[in-house]
Amino acid sequence: MAIDAAKQGDPQAFEFLYHLHKRRVYSLCLRMTGNTAEADDLAQEAFLQLFRKIATFRGESAFSTWLHRLAVNVVLMHLRRKGLPEVSLEETTEPTQEDGPRRDIGASDQTLVGSVDRVNIERAIERLPPGYRTIFVLHDMEGYEHNEIAEMMGCSIGNSKSQLHKARMKLRDLLQLAQSQGARAQGNSQA
Template sequence: MEQSSCTVVDAQETFSRAREQTLIESVKGGDTLAYHELYDAHVKRVYALCYRLTGDKALAEDATQEVFIQLWRKISNFTGQSRFSTWLHSVAANVTVSYMRKQRGWFQRMFSIDESEAQYHAAPADAHSIDLEALIVRLPERARMVFVLHAIEGYRHEDIASMLGMAVGSSKAQFHRARQLLKAWMGYDED
């Protein structure tokens, strides 16, 4: 019984992938109706990434639109060697970082006295009611971006440093900072 349900799941996954491949080929040929379908299938995952990186709903929505505008131009670069969702996530991360650079001035954002006052606010009292996403959004910008890219998206510090234009050591330091803040906010003692 279990084996037959696995077969159905496998078949559905195969069908979904084949359908996605067909859509991608149609989009490469300039079919915007197929692109709408592809957008519907992926917009929520892209938006989740944009929201965590930007920490701001309006900025995340604008960045998501920018991702799908850029994707339309870049999709011919997708060779099918990796899963489309993996490739799209990589495009989305790069486009969002680039988009954030243009907004309010990258220099100001990256080198101003570290911005968010949220880090000084009281921590949630109950560890069981922790909303990690809300805490991530409260992180200072550099720490948040590094934490999202490393802990959630699985990028190496070397790649993050290259994406964000910082030293590898700075990426590691920002990750440590994010962890320490989250630790305090989640109500855990200092080391």
């Protein structure tokens, strides 16, 4: 109903659709960029494109799916224009100096189960290199498959898989680091 009215240029229908979908679109933009100002601009651009193209929406897919895909494309175009720092396949998941001492990848003397809180995971996702973050958000958070990601990003399916693996490893590394820092801080406060 609101979609039909928006196709006719009804401002209230536009506003209704904006308020209905703004959180999902904005959250996607924020997770993919890790920057609130960019997320604001990109969410705005996504809605503008939505309303410019709404007459072409034929209803073959769900409206929210269509809008979501459109928003992803807006963010990807932006990252491409910005010169998305590609993360090469050779890049290792070795911690940087600021990450602290190196740990063996894959070694798990403590699992993360139960110890990952919202703040830590938000922070860890933000700290991912942009290429890794994009693929992690699209695959593990938004449910896109590797072939869809490869098509959207103009990369091979193998590249998408490889970067997802490295993103997960890097996230795990960051979260383990946060966990050990948290435990150390707790120990110091008790001493």
